[in-house]
Amino acid sequence: MSEFATQLIAWQRQHGRHDLPWQVQDPYRIWLSEIMLQQTQVSTVIPYYQRFLATFPSLSTLALASEEEVLALWSGLGYYARGRNLHRAAQQILTQHQGEFPQQYDAILALPGIGRSTAAAICALAFHERRAILDGNVKRILARYCGIAGEPNLPSTEAQLWQHAEALLPQQDIATYTQAVMDFGATLCTRNRPQCESCPLAGTCFAKRNQQVAALPTPRRRPALPQRQTFFLLFLHQGEILLQQNPSKGLWGGLWLPPQTDDLEAFLTENRLGTGAALAPLQHTFTHFRLHIQPILFKYHPGALPGTWRPLSSALHSAIPTPLRQLLLRLPKEVTMPTA
DNA sequence: AACTCGGGGCT
DNA sequence: AGCCCAGAGTT
Numbered sequence: 001m002s003e004f005a006t007q008l009i010a011w012q013r014q015h016g017r018h019d020l021p022w023q024v025q026d027p028y029r030i031w032l033s034e035i036m037l038q039q040t041q042v043s044t045v046i047p048y049y050q051r052f053l054a055t056f057p058s059l060s061t062l063a064l065a066s067e068e069e070v071l072a073l074w075s076g077l078g079y080y081a082r083g084r085n086l087h088r089a090a091q092q093i094l095t096q097h098q099g100e101f102p103q104q105y106d107a108i109l110a111l112p113g114i115g116r117s118t119a120a121a122i123c124a125l126a127f128h129e130r131r132a133i134l135d136g137n138v139k140r141i142l143a144r145y146c147g148i149a150g151e152p153n154l155p156s157t158e159a160q161l162w163q164h165a166e167a168l169l170p171q172q173d174i175a176t177y178t179q180a181v182m183d184f185g186a187t188l189c190t191r192n193r194p195q196c197e198s199c200p201l202a203g204t205c206f207a208k209r210n211q212q213v214a215a216l217p218t219p220r221r222r223p224a225l226p227q228r229q230t231f232f233l234l235f236l237h238q239g240e241i242l243l244q245q246n247p248s249k250g251l252w253g254g255l256w257l258p259p260q261t262d263d264l265e266a267f268l269t270e271n272r273l274g275t276g277a278a279l280a281p282l283q284h285t286f287t288h289f290r291l292h293i294q295p296i297l298f299k300y301h302p303g304a305l306p307g308t309w310r311p312l313s314s315a316l317h318s319a320i321p322t323p324l325r326q327l328l329l330r331l332p333k334e335v336t337m338p339t340a
Numbered sequence: 341a342a343c344t345c346g347g348g349g350c351t
Numbered sequence: 352a353g354c355c356c357a358g359a360g361t362t
Contacts, residue, residue, distance in 0.1 A: 037357040044348055045357090078346025081360075115359045135357045155341065182357055191355065192351065219354075249361095251345070286346060322347065 004145065005170035005177055007200040012180030017187070021049060023179070027101035027126040028059045034118045035082050042186065048077050060099055063090035071254050071319035078322075080253055085113030103127050124178040132165040133178060134158070137185025142168075143217035144189065147206030152217050225290045232295040232327065233259040233267070233276070237302055240309040241328075243318070251286075252321045259305050264296065273304060280330075284323040293323055 017023075020042065022033030032052065036045045052073050056062040062070070067087050074083035089111040093101060102108055109119040120131035139152045139161055146164045150157035170177050188195050194213060196202050207213045235242035235258070243256040261267035268275070276296040284291045302309075310318065316328055 034357060039356055039358060041349065041356055081345065117358065137357065
C-alpha cells in the first residue's frame with residue numbers, strides 16, 4: 001500500500017471529521033450530500049441538507065414530490081440544475097431500479113447530475129468499492145504532493161491528476177480513505193496557509209520539499225467579469241406580488257421571478273404601463289458576470305402582464321433566487337420610502 | 341476544449 | 352476585490 005494512503009487513513013482516524021450529518025450508511029443521504037456539496041462548502045450545505053432531509057426523508061418521497069417543491073428547498077443554494085437533476089434521478093431510480101439506489105458504478109454514473117467523481121464517491125462511501133474521486137480537494141492535494149503544475153481544469157492537467165488519484169488508492173479502507181482526502185483537503189491541506197507543520201505527508205510531498213506549496217496548484221486565470229443590467233418590475237396589490245416562472249433551462253432555470261427587462265422604456269411602452277418608483281438597486285455576482293438589478297415598484301396593475309400573484313409570505317417560501325429574496329425581505333421599508 | 345451554471349466563505 | 356469550493360451538462 002502506498003505511503004500516501006496509509007498516512008491519510010491514519011490521519012483521518014485521529015484528526016478527520018466524524019460527525020457530519022451525511023456520514024451514515026445510506027446511499028440516499030450520501031448521494032444527496034454529494035450533490036449539494038458540488039462547488040459548495042460544507043458550512044453552507046448543512047442547513048439546506050437538514051431542511052431537505054426533514055421534508056424528503058426517503059428517496060421515494062423525493063421522487064413523488066413536484067419539481068416546484070424541490071426547487072423551493074434548493075432556493076438560495078445555487079446551481080439549480082443540481083436540484084432538477086436530483087429530482088429526475090430519484091424518479092428514474094423509482095421506475096428503473098424499483099426504488100432501490102443502484103449499487104453498480106455504471107448505473108450510478110448514468111443518473112442525471114452524477115459525473116465521474118460523484119459516482120466514485122458514492123461507490124466508495126456507500127458501497128466500499130475501490131474508486132478514485134477527483135474533487136477540488138483531491139486536485140489540490142495531488143498537485144502539491146505529486147508536483148503537478150498547470151491549471152487544474154485543463155484537460156491535460158486533469159488527466160494527470162486522475163492517473164495519480166487512481167494509482168494512490170489503498171487496497172482496503174476505501175471509505176475511510178475517501179473521507180480522508182476530503183477532510184484533509186478541507187482542514188489541513190487548504191488553499192491558503194496549509195498546516196504543513198502538522199502534515200504527516202510533509203516528508204514526501206513534492207511541493208513541501210521544493211518550496212512550491214504556495215505555487216501549487218497553479219491558479220486559474222480568469223477574465224474580468226462582464227457587467228449586465230436588468231430591471232425587476234415589482235407589481236404589488238393587496239399584499240401579493242406578480243411572479244413569472246423562468247424556463248427550465250438557463251440561468252435560474254425553473255425559478256420564480258418578477259417580470260424583467262433590460263430596456264425599461266421599450267417595455268413600458270409595449271405594455272402600456274405608467275412610470276413606477278425606483279427602489280434601491282442591488283448587485284448580484286455570478287461565476288461569469290455581474291448583474292446590476294434595478295427594482296421598479298408599481299402599486300396597482302392587475303391584468304397588465306401574465307404571471308401568478310402570490311402573497312409575499314408565500315413568495316419567500318417559493319423557488320426564488322437569492323437577490324429576489326433579499327429584495328422581498330427589505331420591501332416593507334422600501335415601499336414606504338422609495339429612493340427616487 | 342470551451343462555455344454555462346449560484347452563492348458564499350475567506351483573505 | 353479576487354480566489355476557490357465534495358463538478359456536471361451542453362455545445
